Amino acid sequence: MTENPSVPPRREAVRLKHARKHSTSSQAWLNRQLNDPYVQAAKAQGYRSRAAFKLVELDDKYKLIAKGARVVDLGAAPGGWSQVAIQRGASRVVGIDLLPIIPVEGAQFIEGDFMADGMEERLTEMLGGRADLVLSDMAPNTTGHVATDHIRIMALADTALAFATQILEPGGSFVAKLFQGGAERDMLNTLKLRFKTVRHAKPPASRKDSKEMYVVAMGFRPE
Numbered sequence: 001m002t003e004n005p006s007v008p009p010r011r012e013a014v015r016l017k018h019a020r021k022h023s024t025s026s027q028a029w030l031n032r033q034l035n036d037p038y039v040q041a042a043k044a045q046g047y048r049s050r051a052a053f054k055l056v057e058l059d060d061k062y063k064l065i066a067k068g069a070r071v072v073d074l075g076a077a078p079g080g081w082s083q084v085a086i087q088r089g090a091s092r093v094v095g096i097d098l099l100p101i102i103p104v105e106g107a108q109f110i111e112g113d114f115m116a117d118g119m120e121e122r123l124t125e126m127l128g129g130r131a132d133l134v135l136s137d138m139a140p141n142t143t144g145h146v147a148t149d150h151i152r153i154m155a156l157a158d159t160a161l162a163f164a165t166q167i168l169e170p171g172g173s174f175v176a177k178l179f180q181g182g183a184e185r186d187m188l189n190t191l192k193l194r195f196k197t198v199r200h201a202k203p204p205a206s207r208k209d210s211k212e213m214y215v216v217a218m219g220f221r222p223e
């Protein structure tokens with residue numbers, strides 16, 4: 001990090017402090033990636049994300065992906081969960097993300113905001129019928145402010161649940177990522193009314209220092 005003589009000294013000191021902080025956290029991120037067995041396994045097995053193993057572990061435990069299942073993948077980029085769904089027998093996967101996704105054979109993606117008007121209709125049309133499984137691994141960009149991050153992810157998960165109750169087949173399943181923080185109680189009450197079985201899960205691939213967890217709801221009961 002070199003000093004820039006054209007910038008006033010105080011501003012330059014602030015710039016250097018930010019640059020150092022950024023490079024320390026980038027280094028920490030890099031070290032964590034290099035030492036993470038899930039990152040290495042994802043690479044070896046051709047998964048696009050270490051997150052793929054979270055769905056592998058949830059599916060091993062709860063048998064969510066039946067042969068021929070029709071799956072909706074919300075927050076799909078870079079495509080790890082869709083890869084797992086196809087690999088485990090899903091006949092059709094439709095997904096959406098704010099980010100572009102390199103094609104996955106057997107899946108179709110929308111690049112857009114799930115919270116925007118008209119997206120649920122587009123996903124339903126693309127699926128061409130009801131879904132057996134709705135997945136939401138959507139996560140907002142975290143601010144570091146626990147309450148704000150919690151409220152943001154709850155808004156995504158609540159909207160995903162409302163969509164799931166419209167599109168799921170009777171008996172279908174719903175999985176959503178949450179951050180622990182309190183406001184999920186209302187959601188759990190709804191889930192318990194509309195699904196036969198509701199579980200909380202922290203798959204081993206989910207980092208221990210992350211507040212992330214998943215709700216897994218099975219046996220959808222239409223009203």
Ligand SMILES: C[S@@+](CC[C@H](N)C(=O)[O-])C[C@H]1O[C@@H](n2cnc3c(N)ncnc32)[C@H](O)[C@@H]1O
Binds near residue numbers: 048075077081115
């Ligand atoms: C943890 S990543 C998903 C990883 C994915 N399950 C995989 O295995 O590759 C979370 C994703 O949610 C997406 N996301 C967040 N808010 C969204 C929104 N409103 N609409 C669509 N995607 C969203 C982010 O862009 C991000 O790619």
